[in-house]
Amino acid sequence: MGKAHFPGAARIAYAARLMHNRPSFSGDGTGVIELDNVAYSYGGGELLSELSLQLAPGSFHFLTGPSGAGKTTLLKLCYGALRPTAGVARLFGQDVRQMDRDDIAMSRRRIGVVHQDCQFLDHLSVAENVALPMAVAGQAMPEQDDNLRELMAWVGLTERAGALPPELSGGERQRAALARAVIMSPEVVLADEPTGNVDWEMSQRLLRLLIELNRMGVTVLIATHDLQLIRAAKSQVQARVLRIANRRLNAAGVDL
Amino acid sequence: MKATLQTLFALGRGDKAADRVVPPTGFTARLTLFAAAAMAFLAVFALALSLAAARLATSWGDELARASTVRISAPDGQMAEQTATALRLLQQTPGVASARALSEAEQQALLEPWFGPDLPVAQLPVPQLIEVLETPEGYDPDGLRLRLQAEVPGAVLDDHARWRKPLIAAASRLRLLGWASALMIAATVGAMVTLAANAALAANAQVIAVLRLVGATDAYIARAFVRRFTLRALSGAAAGTVLGIGAVLLMPPAGETASFLTGLGFRGWHWVVPLLVPPLAAAVAFVATAVAARRVLGGLS
Numbered sequence: 001m002g003k004a005h006f007p008g009a010a011r012i013a014y015a016a017r018l019m020h021n022r023p024s025f026s027g028d029g030t031g032v033i034e035l036d037n038v039a040y041s042y043g044g045g046e047l048l049s050e051l052s053l054q055l056a057p058g059s060f061h062f063l064t065g066p067s068g069a070g071k072t073t074l075l076k077l078c079y080g081a082l083r084p085t086a087g088v089a090r091l092f093g094q095d096v097r098q099m100d101r102d103d104i105a106m107s108r109r110r111i112g113v114v115h116q117d118c119q120f121l122d123h124l125s126v127a128e129n130v131a132l133p134m135a136v137a138g139q140a141m142p143e144q145d146d147n148l149r150e151l152m153a154w155v156g157l158t159e160r161a162g163a164l165p166p167e168l169s170g171g172e173r174q175r176a177a178l179a180r181a182v183i184m185s186p187e188v189v190l191a192d193e194p195t196g197n198v199d200w201e202m203s204q205r206l207l208r209l210l211i212e213l214n215r216m217g218v219t220v221l222i223a224t225h226d227l228q229l230i231r232a233a234k235s236q237v238q239a240r241v242l243r244i245a246n247r248r249l250n251a252a253g254v255d256l
Numbered sequence: 257m258k259a260t261l262q263t264l265f266a267l268g269r270g271d272k273a274a275d276r277v278v279p280p281t282g283f284t285a286r287l288t289l290f291a292a293a294a295m296a297f298l299a300v301f302a303l304a305l306s307l308a309a310a311r312l313a314t315s316w317g318d319e320l321a322r323a324s325t326v327r328i329s330a331p332d333g334q335m336a337e338q339t340a341t342a343l344r345l346l347q348q349t350p351g352v353a354s355a356r357a358l359s360e361a362e363q364q365a366l367l368e369p370w371f372g373p374d375l376p377v378a379q380l381p382v383p384q385l386i387e388v389l390e391t392p393e394g395y396d397p398d399g400l401r402l403r404l405q406a407e408v409p410g411a412v413l414d415d416h417a418r419w420r421k422p423l424i425a426a427a428s429r430l431r432l433l434g435w436a437s438a439l440m441i442a443a444t445v446g447a448m449v450t451l452a453a454n455a456a457l458a459a460n461a462q463v464i465a466v467l468r469l470v471g472a473t474d475a476y477i478a479r480a481f482v483r484r485f486t487l488r489a490l491s492g493a494a495a496g497t498v499l500g501i502g503a504v505l506l507m508p509p510a511g512e513t514a515s516f517l518t519g520l521g522f523r524g525w526h527w528v529v530p531l532l533v534p535p536l537a538a539a540v541a542f543v544a545t546a547v548a549a550r551r552v553l554g555g556l557s
Contacts, residue, residue, distance in 0.1 A: 101473070105474070108470065115469075119465060119466050121277060123275070132466070135275075135277070136471055
């Protein structure tokens with residue numbers, strides 16, 4: 001498998017759909033996802049507090065910090081899986097507190113999420129899993145097959161399209177999860193330790209895929225504790241690095 | 257409510273993709289089918305029992321209420337006079353269609369089963385019987401009784417109410433029990449489907465999490481489960497109903513000596529009632545799964 005490139009036709013289709021999606025974003029601020037003075041506490045203890053974050057359209061962010069600092073929690077706040085216990089979280093300009101479960105579901109179609117331990121529907125093939133977001137959105141477009149094939153080629157899983165998810169290696173799972181995350185042409189991709197289970201070569205490949213998406217205008221936020229990965233990215237893309245420490249979010253950059 | 261309606265429409269339309277997102281579960285599927293079939297089978301019998309009891313109560317009520325008897329016990333000399341008075345009085349009573357004194361031969365025929373054919377009725381102080389047939393409106397038995405008492409001291413009116421009432425009460429109670437059983441069976445189907453649906457929802461927690469992550473609405477996820485359980489209940493109940501009806505058909509036919517048990521079955525339009533069992537089971541399963549899915553999904557993040 002050579003160097004992966006987002007195929008031409010799919011790239012144009014993706015960009016077109018992204019442009020088409022844009023006008024529906026009616027935020028008053030500047031970020032597609034905004035956290036304003038947000039706090040989150042589990043039971044008694046406060047995990048995050050006085051935390052503000054703005055993901056501008058087309059920006060590339062890294063989120064780092066020690067294990068258990070709340071990186072995953074922060075990502076969950078960014079896609080509405082958790083609601084802040086204080087402060088305001090806005091997805092595409094909409095206050096999460098005023099969104100019902102259906103609104104959250106709709107916003108997930110504009111936010112692609114890649115987990116460290118990505119989960120699939122184990123009884124469906126990889127191709128069907130990648131196409132799942134379209135199926136649940138009721139969009140079985142005629143051009144979906146081409147689109148899907150190009151996407152599978154982009155992540156280098158063409159030959160594994162008919163396999164079941166449990167048969168995939170760690171790296172293949174991560175790439176399948178990435179393909180699933182972007183099939184709806186989301187405006188934002190959130191990745192939680194996307195390179196946690198793969199070797200250096202594979203993590204570089206995943207990083208390149210994410211950078212390619214970002215060049216097409218997708219907002220990217222990657223949570224990772226892998227400083228080497230961040231250094232590798234900084235040479236290819238203008239990335240901001242945020243660090244969670246002592247429940248707060250700080251800009252980090254000098255030490256990298 | 258809106259979501260439920262949408263689910264209902266989608267159920268009719270069918271959605272292959274939505275069906276496939278929930279992995280097939282062979283064992284629980286078969287259990288649900290079996291339980292639905294067994295419940296439908298029992299429901300058919302409960303309904304047959306209710307309808308037969310209702311039929312019995314009606315026939316006892318109708319046929320026996322139409323006829324009553326006046327019995328006249330009087331000394332030999334006054335018998336004819338009292339009988340004539342009673343007949344006159346009865347013919348004047350509103351609600352009485354006809355009144356007729358039984359002949360000696362008829363009285364003998366009535367007594368024959370007990371005393372044999374050779375009984376000389378004329379030589380015994382057998383009371384005279386008058387058969388009274390009512391109009392559909394009926395007469396007032398208490399008023400008639402008072403008037404008979406005043407004019408014919410030896411007359412006793414027997415309107416059959418005394419022994420008809422407990423029979424009708426028993427039949428009505430039986431009918432009530434039958435309907436209560438049918439309701440309990442419906443509730444059991446609901447409880448069983450709720451348990452099965454909860455188990456399925458719990459077993460498929462990962463599927464639900466994945467679907468939520470990729471932007472599925474609760475209605476979409478619920479639909480996949482609701483459709484599955486509704487169809488299972490429908491097909492299971494259909495099989496059970498067919499078996500139940502077959503068993504009712506195998507009951508010995510009700511002959512001349514129609515007793516209560518041989519009359520157990522469906523007559524006329526009552527045949528429609530057991531056919532309602534499968535759709536009702538499906539409806540119960542639909543509501544039970546929809547409620548269970550909404551509760552489980554609502555509790556997730």
